[in-house]
Amino acid sequence: MFSRDRWDEILEALNANKFRTFLTAFGVFWGITILVLLLALTNGLKNGVTADFGNFATNSMFMWTQGTSKPYKGLPKGRYFNYKIDDVAAIKSEIPNLKYVSPRNQLGGYNGANNVIRGTKSGAFEIYGDYPEFIKQRPMDILQGRFISYSDIEAKRKICVIGTGVVKGLYDKDETVLGTYIKINGVNFLVVGTFKMSNSQGDGEQDASTIYMPFTTFGQAFNRGENVGWMAITAVDDVSITSVKQQIFDLMKFRHKVDPTDDRAIGHFDLSEQFGRINGLFSILSLVGYFVGALVLMSGIIGISNIMLIVVKERTKEIGVRRALGASPWSIKSQILQESLILTILSGMVGISFAALVIWVMNSILDNVGPVDNFANPSVSMQVVFTALIILIVSGVLAGLIPANSATKMKPVDALRIE
Amino acid sequence: MIQIKDLHKSYHMGSNSLHVLKGINFDVKEGELVSIMGSSGSGKSTLLNILGMLDEADIGQYILDGVPIKNLNEKIAAKYRNEFLGFIFQSFNLINYKSALDNVSMPLYYKGVKRKERTEKAMHYLEKVGLAQWSHHLPSELSGGQKQRVAIARALASDPKVLLADEPTGALDTKTSYEVMELIQGINDEGKTILVVTHEDDIAHMTKRIVNLKDGLIIDDSPVEQIRASAHV
Numbered sequence: 001m002f003s004r005d006r007w008d009e010i011l012e013a014l015n016a017n018k019f020r021t022f023l024t025a026f027g028v029f030w031g032i033t034i035l036v037l038l039l040a041l042t043n044g045l046k047n048g049v050t051a052d053f054g055n056f057a058t059n060s061m062f063m064w065t066q067g068t069s070k071p072y073k074g075l076p077k078g079r080y081f082n083y084k085i086d087d088v089a090a091i092k093s094e095i096p097n098l099k100y101v102s103p104r105n106q107l108g109g110y111n112g113a114n115n116v117i118r119g120t121k122s123g124a125f126e127i128y129g130d131y132p133e134f135i136k137q138r139p140m141d142i143l144q145g146r147f148i149s150y151s152d153i154e155a156k157r158k159i160c161v162i163g164t165g166v167v168k169g170l171y172d173k174d175e176t177v178l179g180t181y182i183k184i185n186g187v188n189f190l191v192v193g194t195f196k197m198s199n200s201q202g203d204g205e206q207d208a209s210t211i212y213m214p215f216t217t218f219g220q221a222f223n224r225g226e227n228v229g230w231m232a233i234t235a236v237d238d239v240s241i242t243s244v245k246q247q248i249f250d251l252m253k254f255r256h257k258v259d260p261t262d263d264r265a266i267g268h269f270d271l272s273e274q275f276g277r278i279n280g281l282f283s284i285l286s287l288v289g290y291f292v293g294a295l296v297l298m299s300g301i302i303g304i305s306n307i308m309l310i311v312v313k314e315r316t317k318e319i320g321v322r323r324a325l326g327a328s329p330w331s332i333k334s335q336i337l338q339e340s341l342i343l344t345i346l347s348g349m350v351g352i353s354f355a356a357l358v359i360w361v362m363n364s365i366l367d368n369v370g371p372v373d374n375f376a377n378p379s380v381s382m383q384v385v386f387t388a389l390i391i392l393i394v395s396g397v398l399a400g401l402i403p404a405n406s407a408t409k410m411k412p413v414d415a416l417r418i419e
Numbered sequence: 420m421i422q423i424k425d426l427h428k429s430y431h432m433g434s435n436s437l438h439v440l441k442g443i444n445f446d447v448k449e450g451e452l453v454s455i456m457g458s459s460g461s462g463k464s465t466l467l468n469i470l471g472m473l474d475e476a477d478i479g480q481y482i483l484d485g486v487p488i489k490n491l492n493e494k495i496a497a498k499y500r501n502e503f504l505g506f507i508f509q510s511f512n513l514i515n516y517k518s519a520l521d522n523v524s525m526p527l528y529y530k531g532v533k534r535k536e537r538t539e540k541a542m543h544y545l546e547k548v549g550l551a552q553w554s555h556h557l558p559s560e561l562s563g564g565q566k567q568r569v570a571i572a573r574a575l576a577s578d579p580k581v582l583l584a585d586e587p588t589g590a591l592d593t594k595t596s597y598e599v600m601e602l603i604q605g606i607n608d609e610g611k612t613i614l615v616v617t618h619e620d621d622i623a624h625m626t627k628r629i630v631n632l633k634d635g636l637i638i639d640d641s642p643v644e645q646i647r648a649s650a651h652v
Binding site for chain 1: 468471473474493494497498500501502506508512514516517525526528529530534573577
């Protein structure tokens with residue numbers, strides 16, 4: 001269908017009135033530019049907001065205890081209780097489809113007092129007692145040494161892994177970190193590793209000022225015994241944590257003699273649900289982007305359709321001559337269709353390229369001024385580009401359809417009579 | 420070559436009906452050069468349009484080279500036009516953004532001839548009408564006579580059975596008209612069947628047979644002594 005002759009025909013026809021061709025193409029160019037830009041901006045917003053979730057495995061929840069709100073089995077309401085380390089084992093053995101169950105304990109925190117000392121230097125840091133699998137829930141890059149291991153847990157070794165912020169606060173530049181000791185709340189710990197959060201955005205400072213140590217060591221050193229501060233629970237990939245969390249709550253309520261109807265006793269934060277909500281919001285935003293972009297594009301398409309109609313009208317006689325020379329109606333129709341298709345696709349490609357350029361400029365500005373709240377890395381995927389192309393092809397055909405039909409509607413004898 | 424029996428055609432405009440052709444009968448044999456004459460409104464253009472398959476008769480029979488032309492859809496009509504007929508128009512009807520060569524090769528393009536062969540053939544016909552050195556000029560750069568010669572080359576390009584010329588000299592001065600007629604006579608001498616619609620007596624007498632139309636009927640159909648156009652040039 002796209003022979004070289006056809007190309008020549010089409011280019012000749014488009015070249016015949018360059019300025020008009022340009023103006024017509026501009027409508028589609030503008031429409032597709034806006035479509036792609038809208039989607040890129042939505043994406044930037046999404047990237048910015050989801051970055052706040054850090055890199056935490058999103059199919060996870062955090063679960064802690066709160067006071068009971070109902071009396072049960074002779075126990076009063078307002079009773080406080082703690083998860084114990086054997087709750088973790090119970091959850092692991094009784095609830096299926098869980099990937100990781102990490103008990104956690106914490107010391108220090110937001111606006112805490114200085115709690116870590118090394119020689120003459122001191123600082124306030126967040127200290128966590130964790131299990132080795134925590135690094136899989138919260139990905140981090142180990143820069144030196146290693147993370148906590150199971151032998152550390154079993155031997156209750158007094159070791160710790162420290163963030164880059166801690167290194168900066170307690171060590172001089174170029175000082176060896178591994179193998180040194182730091183004093184946390186009066187207890188000496190051997191530093192066996194340093195880490196940096198993978199792809200951390202937003203809370204970078206806080207993440208870097210964190211110290212991890214074996215959960216068991218934490219319990220013994222800071223007098224927590226078997227108590228568990230809270231748990232980070234991740235479900236397997238194809239099961240949503242939201243769907244299994246009630247079973248976990250029921251088990252915990254049973255084990256701690258809490259009224260099964262007492263919803264206040266167990267606090268939790270369902271990351272998956274929140275993440276899903278935000279994802280849903282952004283799906284709607286992209287949909288709005290597509291919708292608005294498509295509408296703008298549509299006015300461009302109508303422009304092309306309109307011009308093609310005029311072109312057909314102007315060329316009525318030419319079309320009559322061609323038919324007298326033996327052009328079949330289909331060859332006339334397909335030429336009009338292809339003219340509109342090529343005009344649409346060409347201007348659309350230029351539009352997509354232009355939008356890509358704008359996105360590139362936006363990104364390089366963002367790189368220069370540093371991170372902006374709730375906005376990061378505006379971009380569109382190849383999928384969006386292909387979708388845009390398909391929209392262009394479909395609309396190019398649609399734009400040509402009416403003019404193509406009107407081109408062959410007139411009888412050749414009438415077309416030849418037009419002056 | 421052409422057989423026409425009892426051809427009727429009327430046009431309807433609102434409630435008025437205009438009976439243009441009221442039963443035309445005539446035959447054209449291969450190699451004839453026929454002129455169709457008549458005052459305006461006599462139906463000569465309508466007849467030519469029906470012969471050219473640009474329009475269809477209401478009643479009657481039309482056989483072209485043994486093929487009955489009836490109830491054609493546009494696709495087949497286009498194919499027949501391309502194979503059987505070459506058109507020459509009063510106002511040349513060249514495509515103004517195409518060079519002379521491209522104009523001439525257009526029927527071949529629609530016939531599906533390959534590009535190289537097409538260009539060769541088109542060049543051959545341009546040479547035949549004496550415009551080889553003008554092949555890359557646009558119609559706007561050619562004189563009226565040259566344009567009509569390009570149009571004649573175009574009509575010949577697909578080697579049709581019949582040439583249909585609608586007032587081929589209507590837009591040309593006398594001298595150029597004779598030059599064009601000389602060309603048409605030359606083509607006829609080579610055996611091509613040609614029908615010329617005209618209302619000019621001198622042009623009509625350069626053909627071999629004159630058919631006179633009046634009010635939709637043939638009132639006279641007689642062979643004439645052909646005057647060679649070259650005698651006037």
